[in-house]
Amino acid sequence: MHADMKIALTKPFILRCFLVSLFLSLPFLLLHLLSPQQQPRHSVTTNDLRIRPGYSSYEAYIQRQLNKTLNPKLRKIWTTRDWNRKISVFASFFEELKEKKLLDNTSKALCIGARVGQEVEALRRIGVVDSVGMDLVPYPPLVVKGDFHNQPFGNDTFDFEFSNVFDHALYPQQFVAEIERTLRPNGVCVLHVALSRRADKYSANDLYSVQPLIELFKHSSLLHVRSVDGFGLDTEVAFRKKLEPPHHL
Template sequence: MESHVQVFLNKLSYASIAVATLTFFFLYLQTPETCVDPSDSNPKPHSRFPTSTCDFNPRYYASPNKRNRRIWSTKSWTTAVSSYAAFFKTFHISNHSRALIVSAGPGHSVVAMNELGVADVTGVELVDSPPLVSRADPHNLPFFDEIFDVGFGVYLDRALFPARYVGEIERTVRIDGLCVVAVEECGPRDVEKILRLFKKSRFVRAKNVTLAGEFRTGIIMKVESST
């Protein structure tokens, strides 16, 4: 009985292989070279299927500088930069200040500070955006203590560890320097909770602002001690 079953299974396997082989050849023969009328003597490049991996035409490559210039000239970019510049003007940053921007994204806030005359601006983010923003973990900043005059945390509300995020900004800002953070727009009670994250700074003021099209609350602190 077992031998009959084995013979049947072998025949079934051979039949399956034969059907699969015939199906493959049928599909191969039916696959058109183009997805347009073959009689078209000048088909569009994107409409033709390649016949092999070597048949692709070279792709156009835009240099980072050219790509950045295109992005920086868009209305959305310039609008976002203007919104950050308007916020920075409210706390009067000196042109000689050393500024740190944490969670800088693609660099809107870095450009905004540069346009206000602050030349020494360091922007960091988990993913770098050269040449404006370098890669760094906002919870473990690769900078010495008290080397910046201003530290700005763009997205405190999105930090994985908010207390560590604030602590790192405070650590890198000198005494009498400013620690500034932005969170989703909130009221006085929520601001009070955020203030508890700061261990070395005193509250200066909070202001509802629009940054890059988002309604945010900016909280400005002043560092008073190094411990």
Template sequence: MERHIERLLNRISLCFATVATLSLLHLFSRSSFFCAPALLYRRNHVQSLTLTLSPFPTSSCETASRDSISPEKRFHKLRSSRAFERRVQSFSSVFRSLRSLGLLSNSSHVLCVSAGAGHEVAALQDSGVADVTGVEVTDFPPLVKRADPHNLPFFDGVFDLGFSTGFSAALFPMRFVEEIERTVRLTGVTALAVDGWGAKEGVEDVEKLFKMSSSVEVKNFTLDGSPMTLIVMRKNNNGTKLY
């Protein structure tokens, strides 16, 4: 009896193995042969960008037949969108307030940390600031380069203004602030846009993270519909914190 059961189990295992093998062969044949006409058509015909028609592929064949989109084309498409332009304009209003305080000019060397897709970089360039560097954990050419915001690859005191909206999401807030403050020159400023309209206690907690800077301006504003608080700190001449 046990021998019959063992034979039955062996036959079942063999059937499953056969089905699995046939399934793999079927998938391989579809990817190898059925995709061939699409790939041949791609070589002999000019295809328009599929990004505008179908953002996501529906099969492996469709993925293989697509043209890769260069970073320049990707950025051009994003830059021409209403959402991108709306956010750029929102940043422009923030930088106008810094200009009114005499903290930003066209000759300023500006560092934007955790710059995302580069909205703030675009806003600064559009306003006439030529020397703008944007960094993020993942690069987004041509506006944003890859760099760790907790370990910035810049010498001490090389920027006139350090700006960021990424403080609220920083893994190590103290290190995040220290790195921006380090790269700002003496009498230069760091401007942090933090989420929400901050209470006095919350603002003071952020200001205490600065070791060589004193408060210049604290104001509530709206960034693309989101409430934010702008905290502006000036690096002191003697490199010590003033109270």
């Protein structure tokens, strides 16, 4: 058989092998692409809200956050030297919100990114006893395990949600969407954010005005913006989730 004929016969065989291989690998490729952790999430980058680069994957982002949360030196500080000091400051913030009728003792409250739960303990000490925190690492009985990009709670669960870790959200739109999903209609969300300084090396975004927050809270109304001194955070922004429109028969 001539060499040219051998080559001509070999080409279809190679092509068939390639197609069979592609067909067999297609399900695994689709599974990889469609897995939840590979799905592209909604992200927002504007002049006043910038996502920090450098995360090769969502797993890499989570691991970096865990590096802070599980840092033994930090956890020791949070549970000893800083414990009562932070509870006192959080309690004063929450008392002011009670005076503004944005929080009361009957509120079911969630603290997002609560670490070891000083803000939860502060809420309980001022009478808001139905309070719980959420973080990547649980700290029973004050803090349960959860990712703020995908809260482990049902729709319309809480009357009040508080967070001072907005800057740690890699996907701010998803962070806010989960708050609005789990917040009851007429419920209140209060965020403490930094507008004038960039301090935390673990932050995933930088916020330069409240305008991006107003745009992200699509189902809520802005209640107030005020200056605070909250452990490196300088601004308090409060929203109220809008009431659901009446259902027409």
